[in-house]
Amino acid sequence: MECAVCHSKMVLKKGEIDLRVEGRLYLVQNVLYEECPRCGEKVFSPEVSQMLYEKVKNKEYTEQTINVAVLDGTYG
Numbered sequence: 001m002e003c004a005v006c007h008s009k010m011v012l013k014k015g016e017i018d019l020r021v022e023g024r025l026y027l028v029q030n031v032l033y034e035e036c037p038r039c040g041e042k043v044f045s046p047e048v049s050q051m052l053y054e055k056v057k058n059k060e061y062t063e064q065t066i067n068v069a070v071l072d073g074t075y076g
């Protein structure tokens with residue numbers, strides 16, 4: 001697949017990625033995705049994407065509390 005942003009060839013990877021669905025943040029582990037080596041754009045294949053949205057819809061996830069570093073972007 002080609003990167004939609006810079007048209008480089010994307011690389012298939014497996015790992016952890018964050019996902020927002022309807023304003024809620026999800027952490028997806030052990031997932032296959034493609035990453036652009038040039039600009040860092042990450043995408044799921046349509047199959048993976050659909051599978052993840054199905055899981056969210058059917059609440060097929062565990063609730064865990066994690067520490068997230070939050071930065072305030074306010075300047076000046």
Ligand SMILES: [Zn+2]
Nearest residue numbers: 003006036039
């Ligand atoms: Zn790119």
